[in-house]
Amino acid sequence: MKLQDQVAVVTGAASGMGKAIAELFAKEGAKVVVADLNLDGARRVVEEIEGQDGTAQAVHVNVAEAEAVEKMIDTAVNQYGTLDILVNNAGISDSMEPVGDIDDEKWDLIFDINTKGVMRATRKALPIFLKKQRGIIINTASTGGLNGAHAGAAYTASKHAVIGLTKNTGFMYAEKGIRCNAIAPGGVATNIVSSMKDINRFGASRTQLGQAVMPRIGKPEEIAQVALFLASDDASFINGTVITADAGWTAAF
Numbered sequence: 001m002k003l004q005d006q007v008a009v010v011t012g013a014a015s016g017m018g019k020a021i022a023e024l025f026a027k028e029g030a031k032v033v034v035a036d037l038n039l040d041g042a043r044r045v046v047e048e049i050e051g052q053d054g055t056a057q058a059v060h061v062n063v064a065e066a067e068a069v070e071k072m073i074d075t076a077v078n079q080y081g082t083l084d085i086l087v088n089n090a091g092i093s094d095s096m097e098p099v100g101d102i103d104d105e106k107w108d109l110i111f112d113i114n115t116k117g118v119m120r121a122t123r124k125a126l127p128i129f130l131k132k133q134r135g136i137i138i139n140t141a142s143t144g145g146l147n148g149a150h151a152g153a154a155y156t157a158s159k160h161a162v163i164g165l166t167k168n169t170g171f172m173y174a175e176k177g178i179r180c181n182a183i184a185p186g187g188v189a190t191n192i193v194s195s196m197k198d199i200n201r202f203g204a205s206r207t208q209l210g211q212a213v214m215p216r217i218g219k220p221e222e223i224a225q226v227a228l229f230l231a232s233d234d235a236s237f238i239n240g241t242v243i244t245a246d247a248g249w250t251a252a253f
Contacts (some may be wrong), residue, residue: 001029002232007080009072011063011121014041016190017140020220021087021227023223026054028228030085035061037090063090063117064109073124082132083142085231086125088118088162089140094152095196096203107154114158118167122180126173133177138230139166140223141182141242143250149210152203159184163242170240179239181230186246187211188218203237231235 008025012018014036026032026049034049034056036042049056057079061072076083091114094106118139129135142152145159157201164183169180226245229235244250 001027002228002234003085004029006030006231007033007076007082008085008087008231009035009076009121010085010087010089011035011072011117011163012140013060014038014045017177017185017188017220017223018087018089019045020224021089023049023052023054024221024228025085025087025231026056027052028232031057031080032056033059033072033079035059035072035090037062037066049164061090063088063121064112066120067240069117071126072095073121074130074249077128083125083128084134085136085138086121087138087140087227087231088121090117091140091142091158093196094155095199096207097152097154097200098203098206099153101200101203102152102154110154110158111161114155115161115165119163122165122169126178129173129178130176135178136231137166137169137178137180138180138227139180141166141184143184143186143244143246145182145244145245146184147250147253149207151207151253152200164243167240174239179230179235181235181238181240182242183223183226183230184244184246185223186218186244186249187214187216187219188220188223190220210253213252214249218245218247 013034039060086231166182
């Protein structure tokens with residue numbers, strides 16, 4: 001097994017890509033902290049993992065809150081003795097608002113969750129990784145973090161920031177045994193649309209131009225396989241970069 005006895009924290013793990021990542025990591029031998037705002041959903045994922053003889057612990061976390069993020073990492077260390085892998089997967093979407101229509105409150109919320117949550121979890125995990133001179137960080141970005149036509153202004157900016165943070169972190173700690181990479185999924189069948197309220201008609205009409213050339217919708221399990229690769233020694237020479245997983249969607253641009 002590729003992750004035997006390693007300890008992983010996966011945020012946004014009650015559903016979608018996070019759930020698929022947590023389950024695959026557990027199958028590959030990792031002890032997984034299943035972290036999510038939806039505690040009941042996280043507990044159901046833990047039950048599924050334990051039903052397959054895996055090891056997991058559910059943790060309630062709002063990644064927009066610094067104290068909750070720190071408690072999440074502390075739980076992993078207290079429960080399993082250390083931390084080896086951090087997967088910053090939790091995120092929400094905007095409602096396709098262009099910059100002329102976004103308000104400060106919505107902008108701040110999206111950055112608090114999508115970007116600041118990633119920074120805070122990484123910051124908390126780094127002392128553990130530095131002490132061991134080893135650690136893996138995987139950030140879920142988006143093709144919206146590479147291009148301007150896949151979402152609204154706030155989501156697009158937040159994911160561009162995640163990619164910048166990923167590259168900077170990978171470079172800064174490259175000589176410390178720490179690798180930080182991001183995955184940029186295209187359209188994937190998850191419940192992120194549940195965070196989209198009052199869709200902006202103008203913004204949505206513009207993004208539909210790019211969506212028209214999307215080859216297909218991906219499965220969460222396909223993204224989990226990319227995460228497993230990045231978490232494993234198979235990716236030992238990959239650091240500070242982004243793997244695009246979109247069935248060729250962005251190859252059109």
